[in-house]
Amino acid sequence: MGLRYSNKINKIRTFALSLVFIGILIMYIGIFFRQYPIIMVICMILGLLAVIGSTVVYFFIGMLSTKAIPVTCPSCEKPTKVLGRVDACMHCDQPLTMDRSLEGHDFDESYNSKKHSKTKA
Structure with a gap:
């Protein structure tokens, strides 16, 4: 899975x-x-x-x-919170991001580090 x-x-x-x-x-x-x-x-x-x-x-x-930013998970449609640039749903563990530049990329928790946020520009 x-x-x-x-x-x-x-x-x-x-x-x-x-x-x-x-x-x-x-x-x-x-x-x-x-x-x-x-x-x-x-x-x-x-x-x-x-x-x-x-x-x-x-x-x-x-x-x-x-x-943390409250959002509704697109997968299970339950309310959850996103902490940082990438996080997972509290209920179904669906990878979530609030950063449009990361949409479509593989989920990696290292996106929350300062090293990746500087290379975003």
Whole structure:
């Protein structure tokens, strides 16, 4: 069926969710070291830092999401957001672009880099 692309916002949200679970797992591992309070406290602090890091990432993606351009996907006709020059639909992973000069080109996330945006002229 070809390559599957994923939306940048969903990638970052998945990373933040994994930080929550990793943090809880680290804290849970700390319970097994009750005989060694220093190790247990270190595990609890590292787990808490991972959960706090997740909160920061969720806040960051929330702020970034407000700058994304809302569009209707031409493939599934559901509302989605485009972040950068190229992105994928949140629902069906259809490659999307807001840059007319990229229409018809193969989907490549490197189009979002500053190197490609300078060569656009």
